[in-house]
Amino acid sequence: MRGGGRAWQNAIRSGIVVLGSAAFGYLSYRVGFKPYLDRAQEAMDSHHNSADAATAAASASAAAEQPDHPGGDGDLPPSRDPAVVLRD
Numbered sequence: 589m590r591g592g593g594r595a596w597q598n599a600i601r602s603g604i605v606v607l608g609s610a611a612f613g614y615l616s617y618r619v620g621f622k623p624y625l626d627r628a629q630e631a632m633d634s635h636h637n638s639a640d641a642a643t644a645a646a647s648a649s650a651a652a653e654q655p656d657h658p659g660g661d662g663d664l665p666p667s668r669d670p671a672v673v674l675r676d
Contacts, residue, residue: 618625
């Protein structure tokens, strides 16, 4: 039974080493690629903002062309489509 306790300690020690290595690797990745990740995030944000502005302008002009149309997107209930929710 004595060997079982030693094996348990070795297993715990190995698990701690693996978790520590994974944490170190993750932090190294984040620190090493931070400038690139920030630039990519800014590019994605600016792309979404320009796309939203273009969509709003197009819907406003379409609403102006249709006098029967009750108004803009403010009259519609929020979408429950997961793709729309995740995109916003």
